[in-house]
Amino acid sequence: xxxxxxxxxxxxxxxxxxxxxxxxxxxxxxxxxxxxxxxxxxxxxxxxxxxxxxxxxxxxxxxxxxxxxxxxxxxxxxxxxxxxxxxxxxxxxxxxxxxxxxxxxxxxxxxxxxxxxxxxxxxxxxxxxxxxxxxxxxxxxxxxxxxxxxxxxxxxxxxxxxxxxxxxxxxxxxxxxxxxxxxxxxxxxxxxxxxxxxxxxxxxxxxxxxxxxxxxxxxxxxxxxxxxxxxxxxxxxxxxxxxxxxxxxxxxxxxxxxxxxxxxxxxxxxxxxxxxxxxxxxxxxxxxxxxxxxxxxxxxxxxxxxxxxxxxxxxxxxxxxxxxxxxxxxxxxxxxxxxxxxxxxxxxxxxxxxxxxxxxxxxxxxxxxxxxxxxxxxxxxxxxxxxxxxxxxxxxxxxxxxxxxxxxxxxxxxxxxxxxxxxxxxxxxxxxxxxxxxxxxxxxxxxxxxxxxxxxxxxxxxxxxxxxxxxxxxxxxxxxxxxxxxxxxxxxxxxxxxxxxxxxxxxxxxxxxxxxxx
Amino acid sequence: xxxxxxxxxxxxxxxxxxxxxxxxxxxxxxxxxxxxxxxxxxxxxxxxxxxxxxxxxxxxxxxxxxxxxxxxxxxxxxxxxxxxxxxxxxxxxxxxxxxxxxxxxxxxxxxxxxxxxxxxxxxxxxxxxxxxxxxxxxxxxxxxxxxxxxxxxxxxxxxxxxxxxxxxxxxxxxxxxxxxxxxxxxxxxxxxxxxxxxxxxxxxxxxxxxxxxxxxxxxxxxxxxxxxxxxxxxxxxxxxxxxxxxxxxxxxxxxxxxxxxxxxxxxxxxxxxxxxxxxxxxxxxxxxxxxxxxxxxxxxxxxxxxxxxxx
Numbered sequence: 001x002x003x004x005x006x007x008x009x010x011x012x013x014x015x016x017x018x019x020x021x022x023x024x025x026x027x028x029x030x031x032x033x034x035x036x037x038x039x040x041x042x043x044x045x046x047x048x049x050x051x052x053x054x055x056x057x058x059x060x061x062x063x064x065x066x067x068x069x070x071x072x073x074x075x076x077x078x079x080x081x082x083x084x085x086x087x088x089x090x091x092x093x094x095x096x097x098x099x100x101x102x103x104x105x106x107x108x109x110x111x112x113x114x115x116x117x118x119x120x121x122x123x124x125x126x127x128x129x130x131x132x133x134x135x136x137x138x139x140x141x142x143x144x145x146x147x148x149x150x151x152x153x154x155x156x157x158x159x160x161x162x163x164x165x166x167x168x169x170x171x172x173x174x175x176x177x178x179x180x181x182x183x184x185x186x187x188x189x190x191x192x193x194x195x196x197x198x199x200x201x202x203x204x205x206x207x208x209x210x211x212x213x214x215x216x217x218x219x220x221x222x223x224x225x226x227x228x229x230x231x232x233x234x235x236x237x238x239x240x241x242x243x244x245x246x247x248x249x250x251x252x253x254x255x256x257x258x259x260x261x262x263x264x265x266x267x268x269x270x271x272x273x274x275x276x277x278x279x280x281x282x283x284x285x286x287x288x289x290x291x292x293x294x295x296x297x298x299x300x301x302x303x304x305x306x307x308x309x310x311x312x313x314x315x316x317x318x319x320x321x322x323x324x325x326x327x328x329x330x331x332x333x334x335x336x337x338x339x340x341x342x343x344x345x346x347x348x349x350x351x352x353x354x355x356x357x358x359x360x361x362x363x364x365x366x367x368x369x370x371x372x373x374x375x376x377x378x379x380x381x382x383x384x385x386x387x388x389x390x391x392x393x394x395x396x397x398x399x400x401x402x403x404x405x406x407x408x409x410x411x412x413x414x415x416x417x418x419x420x421x422x423x424x425x426x427x428x429x430x431x432x433x434x435x436x437x438x439x440x441x442x443x444x445x446x447x448x449x450x451x452x453x454x455x456x457x458x459x460x461x462x463x464x465x466x467x468x469x470x471x472x473x474x475x476x477x478x479x480x481x482x483x484x485x486x487x488x489x490x491x492x493x494x495x496x497x498x499x500x501x502x503x504x505x506x507x508x509x510x511x512x513x514x515x516x517x518x
Numbered sequence: 519x520x521x522x523x524x525x526x527x528x529x530x531x532x533x534x535x536x537x538x539x540x541x542x543x544x545x546x547x548x549x550x551x552x553x554x555x556x557x558x559x560x561x562x563x564x565x566x567x568x569x570x571x572x573x574x575x576x577x578x579x580x581x582x583x584x585x586x587x588x589x590x591x592x593x594x595x596x597x598x599x600x601x602x603x604x605x606x607x608x609x610x611x612x613x614x615x616x617x618x619x620x621x622x623x624x625x626x627x628x629x630x631x632x633x634x635x636x637x638x639x640x641x642x643x644x645x646x647x648x649x650x651x652x653x654x655x656x657x658x659x660x661x662x663x664x665x666x667x668x669x670x671x672x673x674x675x676x677x678x679x680x681x682x683x684x685x686x687x688x689x690x691x692x693x694x695x696x697x698x699x700x701x702x703x704x705x706x707x708x709x710x711x712x713x714x715x716x717x718x719x720x721x722x723x724x725x726x727x728x729x730x731x732x733x734x735x736x737x738x739x740x741x742x743x744x745x746x747x748x749x750x751x752x753x754x755x756x757x758x759x760x761x762x763x764x765x766x767x768x769x770x771x772x773x774x775x776x777x778x779x780x781x782x783x784x785x786x787x788x789x790x791x792x793x794x795x796x797x798x799x800x801x802x803x804x805x806x807x808x809x810x811x812x813x814x815x816x817x818x819x820x821x822x823x824x825x826x827x828x829x
Binding site: 460 | 769
C-alpha cells in the first residue's frame with residue numbers, strides 16, 4: 001500500500017506542472033479608479049513642492065552596474081530643483097511582451113512608464129482604458145517649458161479623443177526602410193549606388209557570382225520584403241488596422257484617400273511573381289524559413305551580401321561593424337525616397353506616460369520636464385556621468401580612456417525622453433545619419449494618421465484570424481515558397497476574405513472618416 | 519445534522535491518527551489551493567472584453583466572442599486533431615518506452631553501469647528546447663547540415679528536410695521521447711525497486727526464467743502505475759508542448775499542416791496584438807476538453823478495472 005502511495009505522490013509531483021500551467025491567465029482586479037484624484041483642484045498660483053517625493057519610472061532594459069551611481073548624481077540635481085527623486089524599475093528585454101501588459105493589468109502603483117504606439121499594449125489602448133493620467137490641463141501650470149519645447153504636431157500625435165496622455169519624444173528619426181549594401185560588391189556589379197529594384201537585382205546577381213547568399217536571412221526577411229514592396233509602390237503609405245508585424249494595410253491618397261489591403265491589387269500579383277523568381281535564383285537560402293540567424297547578423301559577420309533595415313538601425317550599427325571588424329564601406333538604398341514618401345515620425349512612437357495610480361501626477365510631469373529640457377539632467381540621464389561613462393570629443397560622445405564596462409558600464413533606455421535640441425551625436429553612429437536626417441527633414445511628408453488611433457475592439461477575432469493566414473500562406477508568398485505564385489495569391493485572397501479582411505478594412509475606413517470629420 | 523457531526527468527528531479522528539501523513543501532503547494541498555483553486559474564477563476573463571482599468575469582473579460580458587477566432591478560418595478541427603494525436607502518441611509511446619527502459623535498467627546487475635546509463639538517459643530532459651532546435655537545424659539544414667553532408671559524401675542527392683512535410687512528425691516524436699524518457703522512467707524504476715524481492719526468489723525457485731519473471735511479475739505490478747500516469751497525461755492532452763514545436767518548426771509555415779498544434783496556432787494569432795481574453799479562451803477550451811476526456815476515460819477504466827480508476 002505504501003509503495004503505491006509513494007508512486008502516486010511521485011507521479012503527482014511530476015504532473016503538477018502540467019496542471020498548474022492551465023491557470024496562467026492571472027486574476028487581477030485593478031483598483032485604479034479610487035486613486036483617480038489628481039491635484040487639479042489646487043488652483044493656487046505657486047506650485048507646492050515642499051513635500052519630498054520619490055517617483056518610480058518603468059523602462060525597458062536591465063540595470064547596469066553604474067546605474068545606481070548615475071541615478072544618485074541625477075537625484076541630487078532633481079532634489080535641488082523640484083524636491084523629487086527618481087527611481088527606475090526595469091522590464092528586461094526578453095520579458096517585454098509578457099511583463100509590460102501585466103504592469104498595466106496588475107494595478108501596480110508606479111508613477112511613469114515608457115509608452116509607445118507599437119508597444120505590446122499600444123499607447124492609444126492604454127489611454128482609452130483609463131490607465132494613463134490625462135495631462136492636457138496640467139501642462140500649462142506644471143510644465144510650461146516642456147509645453148513650448150515640444151512642437152504642436154508632436155503634441156497632436158499624442159491626442160486620443162482630443163486629450164493628451166503622454167509626453168512625446170522630439171528626437172528626429174526617420175524609420176524609413178532600405179537596402180544595405182557593400183561597396184566592394186557594388187563595384188563588381190558596376191553600380192555607383194543602388195537606386196531601384198532593378199539595381200537591387202543586379203547587385204544581388206553580382207553577389208551570387210561572388211559566392212555570397214545575397215540576403216542570407218531568417219523568416220524575418222519576409223516582412224522586410226513586404227515593407228520594400230509597400231515603400232517602392234506608387235504613393236502607398238503604411239496604414240493602421242493590421243499590426244505592423246503582419247502584412248499591414250496601405251493608404252493611397254491618389255486612390256481616393258482610402259485604406260486598403262495591398263494583397264488585392266495587381267501590383268501584389270507582380271510582386272509575388274518577382275519574389276518567387278528571387279527565391280528561385282537563390283537570393284536567400286533554401287531553408288530561410290527555419291534559419292536562426294537573420295540577415296543583419298550574417299552581414300556583419302561577412303556571411304550575407306546585404307540586409308534590409310531602417311535608417312537609424314543601419315547608421316546605429318556602425319559601432320557593431322567596427323567591433324566585428326568588417327572592413328568594407330556600406331551604402332544604403334532608401335526604398336521610399338524615389339517616390340518622395342519619407343514620412344515624419346510621430347511623437348507617440350516613443351513617449352512617456354503617467355499612471356493613473358500615481359499619487360503625484362503633477363510632480364511626474366515636472367520631473368519629465370527636467371529630464372527633457374534641463375541640459376544637466378538630460379546629459380546625466382541619457383549619457384551618464386561625464387568623464388566616467390562618456391566624454392565629448394569634437395562634439396561627439398565617446399567612451400573615456402580607461403573606461404571599464406564591468407565596473408562603469410550602464411545607462412538607461414531613455415529614448416522616449418530624447419530631444420533634438422539636447423542630443424549629442426555619438427562616435428558609434430554613422431555620421432550619415434545626420435546628413436540624411438537633415439536632407440529628409442526638408443522633403444519629409446506628414447503622416448496622414450497623426451492623432452488617429454484605431455480601436456480594434458469590434459474586429460479582434462478577425463485580426464487574429466488574419467494574423468494566422470499571414471503567418472502561413474502570407475509568409476510563403478513573400479519568400480517565394482509556393483509552387484505557383486499566381487495560384488497562391490488567389491488562394492491567399494480567398495483565405496483573407498474568409499478571415500474577415502473586408503470587415504477590418506471597412507472598420508478602419510469608417511473610423512478614419514469619422515476622425516477626419518472631427 | 520447528527521450525521522454531519524459524526525462525519526466531522528470521524529474526520530477529526532482520522533487527522534489525529536495520521537498527523538504526519540497529513541502534514542506531508544499539506545504543501546501539495548496549499549500549492550493547489552493557491553495556484554489552481556484561487557485563480558479559477560479568473561477563467562471568467564475568457565468571456566469578457568477585458569478592460570485594463572475595470573479588471574476582469576467589471577469588464578463587459580461578451581459571451582463566446584473571444585472563441586470566434588478559433589473557428590473563423592475553420593482551422594480548429596485541424597489543430598485540435600494534431601494536438602490530440604501528437605499527445606496521444608507522446609503519452610502512449612512515451613510510457614511504453616519508459617516502462618521498457620525502466621525494466622532494462624532494473625535488470626542490469628553491474629552497479630556503476632546501471633547508474634551511468636540512468637544518468638545518460640536522464641540528461642536530455644535538462645537540455646532546453648531552444649538548444650534542441652539548434653541541434654535539429656544543424657542536422658537537417660539544406661546547405662551544410664550534417665545529414666545532407668553525409669548524403670552528398672555517400673553519393674546521394676541532397677534532401678530538403680525543411681520542405682518535407684512527411685518526416686517532421688517522426689522527428690518531433692523522436693525528440694519528445696528522447697527528452698522525456700529519462701524523467702518518466704524514474705517513477706517506474708521506483709515502483710520496480712519497491713516490488714518484494716521474495717516474489718522473484720519464489721518464482722526463481724519454481725524455475726521461472728528472467729523473461730518470465732518480467733512478464734508475470736514486473737509488468738503486472740506496474741500496471742496500476744501505468745494506468746495512473748496515462749490518466750494524468752490525458753488531462754493535459756490538448757496542452758501542447760509549445761517549446762518543442764516552436765523551436766523545431768518555428769515560422770516554417772510550409773510544415774504547418776502536419777505540425778501545427780493549438781499552442782503554436784494561438785501564439786501566431788495573438789503575438790501581434792494584446793489580448794488576454796482570447797488567450798484565456800483557448801486555455802479554457804483546452805481545460806474543458808481535458809476534463810471531459812479524463813472523466814470519460816476514468817469511467818471506462820472504472821468499469822473494466824475498478825481498482826485502478828482515479829476516483
